Amino acid sequence: MPGKARISKGMRSHSNGTALKPGASRHQNGAGHAFTVTEREAVYRAIFERRDVRRNFLPTPIPHHILMRVLTAAHHAGSVGFMQPWDFVVIRDRKTKQAVKDLFVDANAKAARRYTRRKGELYRRLKLEGIEEAPINLCVTCSRQRGGPHVLGRATVRDTDLYSTCCAIQNLWLAARAEGIGVGWVSILDHSALKRVLGVPKSVKVLAYLCLGYVSNFATQPDLETAGWRERIPLEHLVHYESWGNERKGKR
Amino acid sequence: MPGKARISKGMRSHSNGTALKPGASRHQNGAGHAFTVTEREAVYRAIFERRDVRRNFLPTPIPHHILMRVLTAAHHAGSVGFMQPWDFVVIRDRKTKQAVKDLFVDANAKAARRYTRRKGELYRRLKLEGIEEAPINLCVTCSRQRGGPHVLGRATVRDTDLYSTCCAIQNLWLAARAEGIGVGWVSILDHSALKRVLGVPKSVKVLAYLCLGYVSNFATQPDLETAGWRERIPLEHLVHYESWGNERKGKR
Numbered sequence: 001m002p003g004k005a006r007i008s009k010g011m012r013s014h015s016n017g018t019a020l021k022p023g024a025s026r027h028q029n030g031a032g033h034a035f036t037v038t039e040r041e042a043v044y045r046a047i048f049e050r051r052d053v054r055r056n057f058l059p060t061p062i063p064h065h066i067l068m069r070v071l072t073a074a075h076h077a078g079s080v081g082f083m084q085p086w087d088f089v090v091i092r093d094r095k096t097k098q099a100v101k102d103l104f105v106d107a108n109a110k111a112a113r114r115y116t117r118r119k120g121e122l123y124r125r126l127k128l129e130g131i132e133e134a135p136i137n138l139c140v141t142c143s144r145q146r147g148g149p150h151v152l153g154r155a156t157v158r159d160t161d162l163y164s165t166c167c168a169i170q171n172l173w174l175a176a177r178a179e180g181i182g183v184g185w186v187s188i189l190d191h192s193a194l195k196r197v198l199g200v201p202k203s204v205k206v207l208a209y210l211c212l213g214y215v216s217n218f219a220t221q222p223d224l225e226t227a228g229w230r231e232r233i234p235l236e237h238l239v240h241y242e243s244w245g246n247e248r249k250g251k252r
Numbered sequence: 253m254p255g256k257a258r259i260s261k262g263m264r265s266h267s268n269g270t271a272l273k274p275g276a277s278r279h280q281n282g283a284g285h286a287f288t289v290t291e292r293e294a295v296y297r298a299i300f301e302r303r304d305v306r307r308n309f310l311p312t313p314i315p316h317h318i319l320m321r322v323l324t325a326a327h328h329a330g331s332v333g334f335m336q337p338w339d340f341v342v343i344r345d346r347k348t349k350q351a352v353k354d355l356f357v358d359a360n361a362k363a364a365r366r367y368t369r370r371k372g373e374l375y376r377r378l379k380l381e382g383i384e385e386a387p388i389n390l391c392v393t394c395s396r397q398r399g400g401p402h403v404l405g406r407a408t409v410r411d412t413d414l415y416s417t418c419c420a421i422q423n424l425w426l427a428a429r430a431e432g433i434g435v436g437w438v439s440i441l442d443h444s445a446l447k448r449v450l451g452v453p454k455s456v457k458v459l460a461y462l463c464l465g466y467v468s469n470f471a472t473q474p475d476l477e478t479a480g481w482r483e484r485i486p487l488e489h490l491v492h493y494e495s496w497g498n499e500r501k502g503k504r
Contacts, residue, residue: 030312030466034432035294042291043298043430044325047423052330060282064501068487073296075487077422078304080439082476084485089492090501096494107408114402123404150366152375152481153439156359159414160439163459166418167425170329171299174426178295180286187332187405187412199496207415214282224334229404233336235320235327240341242348244451249316249342 046174049218053182057133057213066179067136067212073175074140079164081152085144086165086207089198091137099197100189100209101131107188126227129186134211139198140169142205165207172210182215298426301470305434309385309465318431319388319464325427326392331416333404337396338417338459341450343389351449352441352461353383359440378479381438386463391450392421394457417459424462434467 035043071088079085091097108128115123131137142165154160169185176183191206200206224230241249287295323340331337343349360380367375383389394417406412421437428435443458452458476482493501 030310031432033467033470035297035430038290039294039297040430042287042294043426044321045287045291046295047325047427048328050328050330058282069296071491072487073299075485075490076300076302078302078425078437078474082474082482082484084490087490087492087496089494089496091494093494111404111407114407126404128405147482152363152378152476153380155363155366156441157439157443162411162414163418163421166415167422169415170419170422171426173330173419174295174423175299178287178292180283185330187409189408191409201496204496215285218285222330222334224404230334230399232334233327235324238327238336238339239323240339242341242343242345244339244341244453244456 042178046177050173050177051182051219052222053184053211053213053215053218054127054130054223056215056217057130057135057182057211058216059133059135060214061135062181062212062214066181070172070175070179070181070212074168074172077164077168077171079168080154080160081147083147083151083154083161083164085142085146085161086168087141087143087204089139089141089200091139091198092135094132096197097132097137100137100194101129103189103193103197104129104131104186107190111188122227122229126223126229128188130184130211130213131186134182134184134213136212138172138208138210138212139194139200139206140165140172140208140210141200142207143203144205145203162205162207169208169210176212177218180214181212182218184211185209186211294430298429302425302429303434303471304474305436305463305465305467305470306379306382306475307385308467308469309382309387309434309463310468311385311387312466313387314433314464314466318433322424322427322431322433322464326420326424329416329420329423331420332406332409332412333399335399335403335406335413335416337394337398337413338420339393339395339456341391341393341452343391343450344387346384348449349384349389352389352446353381355441355445355449356381356383356438359442363440374479374481378475378481380440382436382463382465383438386434386436386465388464390460390462390464391446391452391458392417392424392460392462393452394459395455396457397455414457414459421460421462428464429470432466433464434470436463437461438463 112123142162173183186209189209240246364375394414425435438461492498
């Protein structure tokens with residue numbers, strides 16, 4: 001599979017790339033604080049094998065201490081002005097999940113109308129959430145007033161609190177992958193309605209609604225890539241040197 | 253150090269928590285796709301030892317293939333509708349860094365005025381960027397029109413493209429930590445002015461300006477925690493069960 005091949009190739013280059021020559025001081029080349037090759041490959045494995053999971057959830061409960069580990073990982077993201085603006089609402093109750101699923105069904109019916117013909121047919125065949133199958137649902141929020149009116153680093157870019165919360169979500173996503181737990185981000189939801197379901201205060205922003213659970217299988221590439229919805233863009237098309245649009249590396 | 257102690261304690265609980273009992277099937281307990289303990293601890297190590305780096309950058313250049321590895325990690329974040337809205341502008345030119353540093357100095361002088369007395373004195377002593385010392389600066393952007401007008405999953409939550417880009421940044425941050433590369437996110441910058449310096453088109457949004465380099469030392473806790481700017485919030489204060497404000501786990 002192309003996704004698999006690309007990942008393996010990437011992983012191989014990782015092992016070769018920073019192998020130290022015999023006798024070379026790790027400090028001389030600046031990589032004195034690099035992980036061992038094994039550790040580094042584990043980090044890349046989590047990054048490349050993380051998937052947005054909507055199917056194959058198992059009913060196996062996630063033990064509380066493991067949930068706490070992935071939440072601790074989230075909580076150790078950096079945040080603007082050390083604001084730590086996130087909160088986590090853990091949902092296990094079937095009725096709550098059902099209410100959220102209803103919100104999804106509404107929002108998805110509206111979204112489906114945007115696509116016609118082949119794309120419309122394809123859209124309707126996609127599985128875009130695992131709300132009821134996943135043992136745990138998790139709502140991640142951002143409390144925008146936390147830390148008072150003058151949060152360090154936020155005067156220039158107001159939304160950095162949202163950005164920090166997303167970094168926390170990615171930490172959680174990768175930690176979960178290492179634990180063998182699949183995570184799916186459901187964005188096809190009316191967040192105002194979702195806040196009413198969960199009792200989230202008006203001043204708090206919902207960032208993400210995640211479905212967590214052990215899975216029978218992790219896909220080797222994104223579902224939307226497999227379904228032919230959209231292809232991965234070659235990285236070199238996305239890298240610019242010194243200024244926008246300059247695709248050549250090296251001095252200007 | 254309290255930060256260090258907390259991390260070690262966390263790491264210990266990771267190793268104990270999912271150790272499988274002899275004879276237990278990995279699949280039975282649902283964790284069949286979990287990493288080995290060593291791999292898992294490497295992922296948590298990256299998460300807990302990642303720092304927002306503003307000091308201790310070494311002049312050692314980052315080899316191109318290693319830069320490409322961390323950018324590949326960024327590019328493997330999930331994105332709404334597989335939109336992959338990010339671009340990366342790699343800056344090595346001293347003059348460009350100088351121009352960006354000038355923007356920082358302006359924005360920081362304005363920001364400092366918000367703090368008075370002890371907090372003002374403390375603010376002025378903080379080192380908040382390593383723009384000129386870091387061998388590589390990286391501007392991460394989000395092209396909001398990529399993927400056309402109807403990006404799957406974005407009809408309900410328009411800003412999910414920004415959220416995806418933040419997830420890509422966190423991937424890069426963790427991959428860099430594994431490589432021994434420090435990353436600092438500089439948010440005290442006027443993004444409109446920054447776009448003019450880098451030639452970023454009007455329709456493209458700047459998400460982050462990052463400083464990358466090998467470092468002589470990774471701090472054991474966030475600089476702002478060490479400086480006494482703000483403390484880490486206990487995780488249990490941030491977790492709600494079933495609905496907002498409910499701090500007890502278990503059934504309602």
